[in-house]
Amino acid sequence: MPRESKRAKRERATEICRRMGELYPHVESALNFTTPFTMVICVLLSAQTTDVAVNKVTPELFSRWPDAEHMAQANPAEIAEVIRSIGFYRTKSVHCVEASQMILSEFGGEVPRTMKELTRLPGVGRKTANIVLNKAFGIVEGIAVDTHVFRLATRWKLTNKPTPLQAEQDLLDIIPQELWEPVNEQWIHFGRDTCRAQNPLCDGCPLADICPSFGKANGNPKPRASKTARTKRA
Numbered sequence: 001m002p003r004e005s006k007r008a009k010r011e012r013a014t015e016i017c018r019r020m021g022e023l024y025p026h027v028e029s030a031l032n033f034t035t036p037f038t039m040v041i042c043v044l045l046s047a048q049t050t051d052v053a054v055n056k057v058t059p060e061l062f063s064r065w066p067d068a069e070h071m072a073q074a075n076p077a078e079i080a081e082v083i084r085s086i087g088f089y090r091t092k093s094v095h096c097v098e099a100s101q102m103i104l105s106e107f108g109g110e111v112p113r114t115m116k117e118l119t120r121l122p123g124v125g126r127k128t129a130n131i132v133l134n135k136a137f138g139i140v141e142g143i144a145v146d147t148h149v150f151r152l153a154t155r156w157k158l159t160n161k162p163t164p165l166q167a168e169q170d171l172l173d174i175i176p177q178e179l180w181e182p183v184n185e186q187w188i189h190f191g192r193d194t195c196r197a198q199n200p201l202c203d204g205c206p207l208a209d210i211c212p213s214f215g216k217a218n219g220n221p222k223p224r225a226s227k228t229a230r231t232k233r234a
């Protein structure tokens with residue numbers, strides 16, 4: 001693909017978002033949550049595992065520990081028993097209790113509504129905070145970049161950054177702010193349905209005419225350490 005100007009890349013990114021909107025006009029979170037607190041816990045649990053797996057454990061989890069007050073007093077080992085079918089369940093059970101304790105001690109029992117405060121909660125990074133702000137409070141401060149979004153943004157050459165966190169900054173720079181809100185859900189769906197990690201369905205793809213990876217993509221990009229991190233380690 002010839003070198004693309006920033007303006008042309010912005011226009012292509014906007015067109016991609018427009019087509020995603022046509023394909024997926026009504027996307028909803030697949031996670032079952034009822035309150036901002038249960039949303040935080042659901043998203044925290046969903047790292048490195050599927051939403052379906054999370055939805056299987058949360059009915060018992062939230063019936064025993066429905067809010068921050070109850071979960072703050074829980075024994076992490078008991079929570080671990082309930083969520084042991086999902087990945088990293090031991091670490092996640094500790095994060096559930098510690099995040100609940102912080103919500104009580106530092107935020108008056110309410111889930112905070114800013115990126116800065118949310119990312120102080122144990123187990124909550126920028127991706128999780130973006131999802132919670134968006135889904136629980138309708139606040140759009142960024143774009144949650146998970147494995148699917150990172151793969152697609154890289155394939156579409158909207159970023160060449162080595163990590164999802166850095167890729168988000170490129171996306172925020174080229175996608176108009178009013179289009180940020182549905183990006184995560186729509187791209188996840190498209191990444192599952194069409195632009196799969198292995199053997200993407202390029203023939204007949206609705207982005208075939210504007211995708212620089214048509215017929216050439218396979219696998220997920222491997223997040224790499226940035227140059228700075230490599231220099232520090234060296």
Ligand code: SF4
Pocket residue numbers: 155194195196200201202203205206207208211212213214215216217
């Ligand atoms: S053309 Fe292929 S690589 Fe490009 S978006 Fe479509 S499925 Fe993905």
